[in-house]
Amino acid sequence: MMTDPSLVVQAAWLVPALPLLSAALIAAFGRRLPWHGAEIGLLAILASLGLSAAIAWETFTTVDPAPYEAAFAWSPLGGGFVLELGMLVDGLTAMMFLLVTLVSTMVQVYSREYMHGEARFTYYYAMLSLFTFSMLFLVISNNTLQAVVGWELVGLCSFLLIGFYWEEKSNQDAANKAFLTTKFGDVGLIVGVIVLSAGMFGLTDTPFNFLETIDAAVAGQLSTSTIVLGMLLIFLGCVSKSGQMPLHVWLPDAMAGPTPVSALIHAATMVTAGVFLLARLFPVLAQSATVMAVIAVVGVITLFFGGLLALVQDDIKKILAYSTISQLGYMVAAIGVGGYTASIFHLFTHGFFKALLFLGAGSLIHAVHSNNISAMGGMRRFMPHTFWTFTVGSLALAGFPLTAGFFSKDEILIAGDLWALNGLATGTAVYWVGLAAAFVTTFYMARAWFLIFFGEHRGAPHDDTHDDGHDEVAHGGHHAEPHESGRQITVPLMILAVLSLTAGLIGSPFAQERPNFESWTSTPVIEETTYPFLAEFATAGVGVSAAEKGPSAKILHGPPSWHPDLLLIVLGVFGGAVGLAWRFYGRGLPERDPMLQMGGLTRVLVNKYGFDDAGYRYVVVPVRDRMSAWATRISNDVIDGAVAGVGTATKRMAQTTYTAVDQRIIDGGVNGAAFSAAWWSARLRRIQSGDVQRYAGALVAGVILLVLAFVAVR
């Protein structure tokens, strides 16, 4: 137990708070500042980065760190039901902090040059800060409800940034598509959160708390149906957010946003949210073989078929988008085969090299004024820095030995292999499909690499500049020859390139036994938890040491070790793929791209398996044409009718009250009193004739009457 958490860990709330503050400040004062708000964003994110690094170091070096938790509790309904606004800091949080703030910093530095002269520059920076805040808020949360809030904020910010060039209809459509597709999964997420918390009522006052949920699940206090239903619904949210098939369709379209935003979305602040949430709740989902199998199957399908789609793309950003889908598939599949460490390790390294690749692609687009690799070619001569950094990123993505991607992807394959030893077929699938997808990955990256950097410069046809890369408009003008980007673009590329080479070392066999990546991101719960459905292996005592090959019910696989057989296979795959790509594309873009000459396969891939068409035909059109018509009718007839009816009834009642009560009774009474007074006085006043003798006569007459009356009474 970490009895006295250090000051930096206690101050972890500052990490998300600073970007939020900066977003507000930029929105308020950004326009009047010399850098139009970029300086606030940079200062805040640098401070967050510094703090994140300190927290990362603290959690990394502490042996057996227990999670640090602090929260404001709020009990709006009373009766043992507490909502929390809190923070949970452990190795996983610290890892995500480091990744998010680092990539955000690079993106913000990079954007200063890339977005220079943009009309909505200040707005852009405010949104970047808000985006970063949203993700950090999700990462730091200590309960599922707060995580949902952060999750939705992330979705909102991505919507705003994907639709940044909202003047064009296609960009609006892309933003709407991203928002609505992820929103579909978010419904699953929130229902899942509720289902999971429903099992926690009665056990605790804080049914949404992560740690308590995990403890209850591990202790077997949650029913199987709660876990299966809850986690599958939460996984639906992850499917949409993390671009798993079949809800990946928004991710390639999300390329409509500015390229640095794509880097941010793909590396740090958006698509990783789903994997992060799965990792956070890993001990819960580890209770159910069903859930893990579903996750693994979805991941395996995504990692292979998502990768295939990148083969036929011409748009560099789309290639990277599909590779992201594929890599996310690896992470999700790893979760499904018990590769907790492998999954988040890949998340960590992938963040760096995918950010690098996107920023490099942005640099190329900036220079060439086109997104299409067919318009590039020979770029290594014009842009040497972009060339070598992009090469490093591609190598890491392809998993070339000793790069970051190699260690993390191998971890996933090994996790699959170990899972297979437990007798579960999903492990075998992850291992072999993962290897096949590695071949595909290497091939499409090599294809892009050859086409971009080698051969002759093909130049950008004018029409393509208006295709979907609107980024270059700000720069204005059309250059005869591409040239290297400025230092604010290349320096982030170099930093990320170095990280893409080295970040994998902390989870590699080169690392010490402890601390390494595994000990960093593990928690006491994860170290002790076993898969209940594998209990027979644990009791059989076959695999005592996790590091040894053999069935094991433990989550952690122990420190990474060398796998020469896998190394050889990976090298062979890499060589084969690059060789094949070189044969096709080594001498520039062939007349007929072989990727587009594969008959039916090409057709299927170009149509993206028909997901987009089917989605359009069976989801968008019915919703738009029928459901919206119903909704309109219900709105117009039922709701408006009810509102109008209530209004009319009220009006009529008021009218009745007015005429009957107010006008007749009250006003009538008042007026009647006045009128009768006037009527009587008009008649009675005639007595006051002013004639004294008449008064005297009346007096005498009165006296006579009185006397007569007196006499009569006597």
Add this chain to the structure above:
Amino acid sequence: MSLVGPLLLATLLFSVGVYGIIARRNAVLVLISVELMLNAVNINLVAFQNLLFPAEAAASGQLFALFIIGVAAAEVGVGLAIVFNLFRNRASVDVDRVDAMRW
């Protein structure tokens, strides 16, 4: 001596006074009619005192009559002053035309 004589006289005087007040137009005559009525009362008071309660030592009937004579004198003073001012303003003392204090 019988009460009939004085009472008849008082009634006669009173009736003449009433008639004068109601019927005469001259303000001075109206005042005189008031005096007639007062004196009719005086006759009544004196007559009742002397004929019904002759042993009464306080002789309150006569006493009241004296008071009434005093009051009548004052009343005539005030009345004549009003009549004079009326005459000065209108050159007439016709009571019928003094009806400014009407509705």
